[in-house]
Amino acid sequence: MSSHRASSSVITLYDLKGGSGSSQPWAPNIWRVRFILNYKRLRYRTVWVDFPDVESILSSLGAPPSSFRSNGRPVYTLPVLVDPSRNPGRPLILSNTNNISEYLEATYPSKPVFPPGSRALQSLYAHYIQEVLAKPLLPLLVPLSHQQLDHRSQSYFRAPGGLTGPPSSATNQPLPPGPERERQWLQAKEQFDFLDSILAKNVGDGDGIVAMGFEVSYADFALCSVLMWIRQVALHDGWSRIQHWNGGRWEQLWQKCSPYMDNH
Amino acid sequence: MSSHRASSSVITLYDLKGGSGSSQPWAPNIWRVRFILNYKRLRYRTVWVDFPDVESILSSLGAPPSSFRSNGRPVYTLPVLVDPSRNPGRPLILSNTNNISEYLEATYPSKPVFPPGSRALQSLYAHYIQEVLAKPLLPLLVPLSHQQLDHRSQSYFRAPGGLTGPPSSATNQPLPPGPERERQWLQAKEQFDFLDSILAKNVGDGDGIVAMGFEVSYADFALCSVLMWIRQVALHDGWSRIQHWNGGRWEQLWQKCSPYMDNH
Structure with a gap:
């Protein structure tokens, strides 16, 4: 896990792996976050997740579920963003595109994606x-x-x-x-x-x-x-x-x- | 028609007459135009029209129909706005809330209702x-x-x-x-x-x-x-x-x- 440690002060974006093992981002919800990260020129690395592994990886990470089923079982979806920049020992873990977008704008206000009042x-x-x-x-x-x-x-x-x-x-x-x-x-x-x-x-x-x-x-x-x-x-x-x-x-x-x- | 002549340089808003002959504006599409006129502090008078008279009054006025039925018959709806301010001899006659709103903003740009780029x-x-x-x-x-x-x-x-x-x-x-x-x-x-x-x-x-x-x-x-x-x-x-x-x-x-x- 040395690569993880080496980049532990960098934002991590969990994204869905594309076809045939390629790492081409395709999911629109995740692109929305990716655009904001790129626009604000924030340093981040991507962790590519296969569909069948989303639940186990996100629950072991301690990511907040996106919602809950009627039987109480949590639902995990991507994107998930991990930001250790404020507290490397206890990085912030966020899910849900809207939450992540609003967090990024509030935390990294230069190059705003929401001009005032919009x-x-x-x-x-x-x-x-x-x-x-x-x-x-x-x-x-x-x-x-x-x-x-x-x-x-x-x-x-x-x-x-x-x-x-x-x-x-x-x-x-x-x-x-x-x-x-x-x-x-x-x-x-x-x-x-x-x-x-x-x-x-x-x-x-x-x-x-x-x-x-x-x-x-x-x-x-x-x-x-x-x-x-x-x-x-x-x-x-x-x-x-x-x-x-x-x-x-x-x-x-x-x-x-x-x-x-x-x-x- | 002296009242018409006396106010012929003033904008006229055609609105739907309310209940029991009262002249309380109620139709939401027409309120949208009324708000813009009031916000921009433009002088205007209201002509109250009964529902059954909308078609005859608007067609005799030469107002543009809002749409056409499948049989080609024009459909007339309120609001209609008549603005003689640019050419009193040939006043501009507009229908459709969106058209009227955009016209008012373009013609009377002070106190904008559409801040730049919005x-x-x-x-x-x-x-x-x-x-x-x-x-x-x-x-x-x-x-x-x-x-x-x-x-x-x-x-x-x-x-x-x-x-x-x-x-x-x-x-x-x-x-x-x-x-x-x-x-x-x-x-x-x-x-x-x-x-x-x-x-x-x-x-x-x-x-x-x-x-x-x-x-x-x-x-x-x-x-x-x-x-x-x-x-x-x-x-x-x-x-x-x-x-x-x-x-x-x-x-x-x-x-x-x-x-x-x-x-x-």
């Missing part, structure tokens, strides 16, 4: 992205995300006790090319069209690309996290569509966020 | 208020609003050709006291509870009451317009509940907006 409006925007805009993407992207996991994680999801697995393995099958898939993409496009009309209101009062004028902020990271997911799991039948929608707005947003995609 | 986020917030937060209030408030209209307007709604009338007169009956009404108020409360958690994010970065920090803005007017509707049609079984929810947050918001409830 927390409420940005939080509602992020909620909207997650609960409304991303909804029609789920039947398209969840099976593709599943397909890119390694064999052990896929089996875990197919097992009836799988942590957040769908009830039947049938839903793990990607939609084949054809009218059903096209209908689903059309529903996704309707959501993007609406958000396009909202963001266009900033033309003349901003660049019309980012949510708050000219500078990227939390709201943009919330949306770009979804774009990152689409690119990662559906580059050819997903991102290649979306990047041309709404006059290229989403490609432009992706470009605006691209300086904050790498850990410095 | 148009997109505030517009999404207003959309959310109207489409999500206000939804469970409809079965509670629409029949009460109907009941307060005068006899002619009530009959108009009951007629099958009524402009936006519900399909059956049964839906015009207010929910009687009892478990069904309580369930409906509980659904409304869940929406307010969620918005409370969003607005609370501004505590420490604002007063935690208004949407953008310390100063009222368009987002607050959008929400307070719904509160005005509740107070106007359901003072005892509506506002008396809501004003105590979430630590009195909604009463406090109402107070924050109260300086902008009167035409100066």
Whole structure:
């Protein structure tokens, strides 16, 4: 564990391991935290966790559960962030994307992601992205995300006790090319069209690309996290569509966020 | 029409006449415009229109329809705003709350309701208020609003050709006291509870009451317009509940907006 000790004063981000053992971040909730860390130029290392190990690793770490099942059993989800900078002997362990985001902003206020007085409006925007805009993407992207996991994680999801697995393995099958898939993409496009009309209101009062004028902020990271997911799991039948929608707005947003995609 | 001529350089707001011939504004969409006019201290007069006369008055005025039915017939709704200030001989006639709001901000930029770079986020917030937060209030408030209209307007709604009338007169009956009404108020409360958690994010970065920090803005007017509707049609079984929810947050918001409830 010398590598752990060597970096014990550095923030640790627990992230979900991608397909075939690769360490490409893909989960949108975790990207939101990753964007903030990169934007604030905070030093951090990533611990990659396989799906079947999330519960055992997080409970042994003493991470707070995200929620509890009706039978009282705790539910553990990523991201989890460990920050030893204030007290190396007893590092702070945080779960839940919103909590972590608010903690990072309060603790590392330079390069704010919430310009003054914008927390409420940005939080509602992020909620909207997650609960409304991303909804029609789920039947398209969840099976593709599943397909890119390694064999052990896929089996875990197919097992009836799988942590957040769908009830039947049938839903793990990607939609084949054809009218059903096209209908689903059309529903996704309707959501993007609406958000396009909202963001266009900033033309003349901003660049019309980012949510708050000219500078990227939390709201943009919330949306770009979804774009990152689409690119990662559906580059050819997903991102290649979306990047041309709404006059290229989403490609432009992706470009605006691209300086904050790498850990410095 | 001398009164019209005398005030021909003044903005005119077309609003829906309230119950029993009273001229108390109640419709939330129109309140949103009224708040902006009052906040910017613009001089305007109100023309009160009965529901059955909306179409004939607006079409003879040459107001733009809000939308078109599938058979091509135009749909006219209030608010409509007439502004002769730039060209008294050919006044500008606008319909649709969002259009009117954006026009007023662009034309009368002092005392902005959209602080720089906030148009997109505030517009999404207003959309959310109207489409999500206000939804469970409809079965509670629409029949009460109907009941307060005068006899002619009530009959108009009951007629099958009524402009936006519900399909059956049964839906015009207010929910009687009892478990069904309580369930409906509980659904409304869940929406307010969620918005409370969003607005609370501004505590420490604002007063935690208004949407953008310390100063009222368009987002607050959008929400307070719904509160005005509740107070106007359901003072005892509506506002008396809501004003105590979430630590009195909604009463406090109402107070924050109260300086902008009167035409100066």
